[in-house]
Amino acid sequence: xxxxxxxxxxxxxxxxxxxxxxxxxxxxxxxxxxxxxxxxxxxxxxxxxxxxxxxxxxxxxxxxxxxxxx
Numbered sequence: 230x231x232x233x234x235x236x237x238x239x240x241x242x243x244x245x246x247x248x249x250x251x252x253x254x255x256x257x258x259x260x261x262x263x264x265x266x267x268x269x270x271x272x273x274x275x276x277x278x279x280x281x282x283x284x285x286x287x288x289x290x291x292x293x294x295x296x297x298x299x
Contacts, residue, residue, distance in 0.1 A: 234258040 236258045239250035266274065 231260060234260070 234257070235255045238254050238256050239252070240254070243250055243252040245251055
C-alpha cells in the first residue's frame, strides 16, 4: 500500500483579511482505488463491456423468439 499523501487546507472562518490561514489543517488525499489505464487497457475494458452487453441482447432476442415460436 502506498504511503498516504497529505494536502494542506484551511476552513473559511480561519482565513485572515490578508488571505493567510491562521489554523492550517492537514487532510489525507484519498488515493484512487483503480490505477490509471493506458489507452490500450481502456480499449480492452470498453470492448469487454460492449461484448457482454451484445451477448445479453442476443440472448434476450433468442428468448423472445423462442417464446413466440413454441
